[in-house]
Amino acid sequence: MEAEKTSRWRWGVNRWIVLGLIILNFIFARQFPPIAPNVQLPAEPIFPITLPLVGEFVVTNTIIATLIADLVLFLLAFFVWRAVRRGDQILTGITGTVEAMTDALFSLNESTAGKWGKTIFVWMATIVFLVLIVNWTELIPGVDSIGAFNAEHIENPEDCTFDTFRIGSLEVVSVGGEPECSKGVVPFVRVASTDLNFTIALALIAVFMTQVIGVRALGASYFTKFFNTKTLFTAPMFGVINFLVSLLEAILESVKILSFGFRLFGNIFAGSILLFVVGSLVPVFLQSGVLLFEWFVGIIQAIVFGLLTLIFMSLATAGHGDEEEN
Amino acid sequence: MEGDIVQAAKLIGAGLAAIGVFGGGIGVGLAALGATQAMGRNPDVTGTIQTNMILGFAFAEATSIYALVVALLILFVF
Numbered sequence: 001m002e003a004e005k006t007s008r009w010r011w012g013v014n015r016w017i018v019l020g021l022i023i024l025n026f027i028f029a030r031q032f033p034p035i036a037p038n039v040q041l042p043a044e045p046i047f048p049i050t051l052p053l054v055g056e057f058v059v060t061n062t063i064i065a066t067l068i069a070d071l072v073l074f075l076l077a078f079f080v081w082r083a084v085r086r087g088d089q090i091l092t093g094i095t096g097t098v099e100a101m102t103d104a105l106f107s108l109n110e111s112t113a114g115k116w117g118k119t120i121f122v123w124m125a126t127i128v129f130l131v132l133i134v135n136w137t138e139l140i141p142g143v144d145s146i147g148a149f150n151a152e153h154i155e156n157p158e159d160c161t162f163d164t165f166r167i168g169s170l171e172v173v174s175v176g177g178e179p180e181c182s183k184g185v186v187p188f189v190r191v192a193s194t195d196l197n198f199t200i201a202l203a204l205i206a207v208f209m210t211q212v213i214g215v216r217a218l219g220a221s222y223f224t225k226f227f228n229t230k231t232l233f234t235a236p237m238f239g240v241i242n243f244l245v246s247l248l249e250a251i252l253e254s255v256k257i258l259s260f261g262f263r264l265f266g267n268i269f270a271g272s273i274l275l276f277v278v279g280s281l282v283p284v285f286l287q288s289g290v291l292l293f294e295w296f297v298g299i300i301q302a303i304v305f306g307l308l309t310l311i312f313m314s315l316a317t318a319g320h321g322d323e324e325e326n
Numbered sequence: 327m328e329g330d331i332v333q334a335a336k337l338i339g340a341g342l343a344a345i346g347v348f349g350g351g352i353g354v355g356l357a358a359l360g361a362t363q364a365m366g367r368n369p370d371v372t373g374t375i376q377t378n379m380i381l382g383f384a385f386a387e388a389t390s391i392y393a394l395v396v397a398l399l400i401l402f403v404f
Contacts, residue, residue, distance in 0.1 A: 041403050108377070259388055266391035269398060304384040307377070 022284070029283035039273060043195045044186045046148070061187055062195035065143070069133040069192065076129075101129075105306070113314035116217060120313045123209050127202060128306035131193070131264065135298030138191045138272055139291055145279075147187035193268035193301075196261065203260030206309045207253065214316030222316070226250040256312065260305065267301050336400055343397040350390020357382035 043060035051057045076098055083095040091099045105125050109117035137143055192198045214222040224230060228246035232239035271294045279287045361379035365372050 039402055041399065262395055263384065263388050263391055266395045266398075267387075270391075270394055273398070300380065300383075304380060307381055308384065311381070 025284050039276065041196075043190060043197070046186075046188060060195070061147070061190040062192045062198060065137050065189045066134065066192040066198065068189065069130065069137055072133050073129060108307075109310060112310055113317065116213065116314060116317045119213060119216075120310055120317075123206070123313070124306045124310045127206065127309055128302050131202070131305050132298060132302035134192045134198070135268055135302060136295065137189070138268065138275070138294055138298065140189075143189045143191065144187045144272060144276065145185070146189075147185045149185060191268055191272055193264050194272055196265055199265040200257065200261040202264070202305070203257045206260060206305075206312070207257050210309070210312050210316050211253075213313050217317035226253065260308065264301055264305055267297055271297055336404065340397040340400040343393055343400060346393025346396075347390040350387050350393070353386030353389075354383050357386055 043062040045058040045060050046064065048056060048058045076094070080091075080095045080098050083091055088095075090096075102125065105128060106117070106121055109121040109124060111117075113120050211222075214225075224246070226246055226249055228242045230239075231242050275287065275290055275294060278290045357379055361375050361382075364375050
């Protein structure tokens with residue numbers, strides 16, 4: 001029985017699919033040499049639109065990536081809502097995955113934050129899911145490599161060759177010639193985490209809500225953490241030290257914003273540059289490994305962002321230890 | 327001529343800034359060392375240790391990510 005199974009597996013189809021994909025990979029890498037698109041820190045503007053309240057507004061490629069991630073999140077939510085409404089006893093497939101993740105995150109919250117777990121869970125799980133989907137948009141083929149051509153980024157445009165062909169009514173240009181030439185490609189979609197606006201905004205939300213939850217848990221006495229005047233008059237010597245330490249605490253709180261923002265940004269930005277460089281140097285095999293690594297980094301960064309939010313929030317809900325001793 | 331010197335200085339500066347990454351490497355290695363030792367001694371609490379290990383990774387990695395961000399800023403912004 002065991003041997004039969006093994007022999008059937010040996011002639012399975014998956015390996016031929018993988019082999020075919022590798023051969024296709026070789027052919028396409030010959031036909032369309034991979035490019036290293038223009039690397040720059042600020043998000044590139046794609047097109048301006050006029051919004052009713054805001055007025056002139058430039059849509060950048062990271063905003064498009066964020067919208068795609070939002071769409072994926074809405075679809076996930078819709079699938080789960082439909083499955084729950086239908087009265088499925090056992091969620092399977094994608095809804096089952098979402099259920100398992102939500103369950104794991106919720107039990108983590110309950111065990112870390114106790115009775116504030118439910119309040120914190122809302123923020124923490126939202127951040128984890130959003131960051132996870134946003135990070136994983138990096139893995140979609142065409143992200144970071146299909147884009148508008150902007151000759152301003154190239155130093156010597158005359159060295160480049162352009163092959164123009166048509167798909168339906170759409171004119172497609174593939175860039176060739178010197179490796180420098182591909183720097184003119186401004187991608188339509190760029191991973192949102194490589195834009196500091198996205199990461200700092202998330203960090204601001206996380207740190208601000210930490211203060212809100214702290215105030216809800218402890219009332220006005222929450223602020224004695226940052227402005228400790230309790231022992232200033234009863235024990236002048238130690239009171240002054242306590243006061244200075246509490247000021248340091250306030251500085252630490254604002255540094256959290258930077259640390260949150262730069263951690264996510266640095267990891268994903270470095271990852272996407274690694275993908276360009278490896279992709280343009282070794283177009284076959286190696287990039288698959290790097291993609292797997294980026295998949296892993298995406299999960300880890302999402303969990304770390306959520307976990308740190310959870311821990312800072314649950315620390316904010318807990319009072320000062322030494323106060324209870326006195 | 328001057329542009330070339332500035333370019334060279336930028337590349338050297340980015341390389342020097344990236345040296346800071348090695349401290350983060352040591353930190354992450356130490357965190358993994360402690361976690362694996364603890365897991366070897368007490369396999370029952372592997373889950374808790376893993377959570378805290380990843381948290382430790384994040385904190386240790388943060389400084390090296392700052393070095394990396396500085397290097398990237400030198401390369402692509404200035």
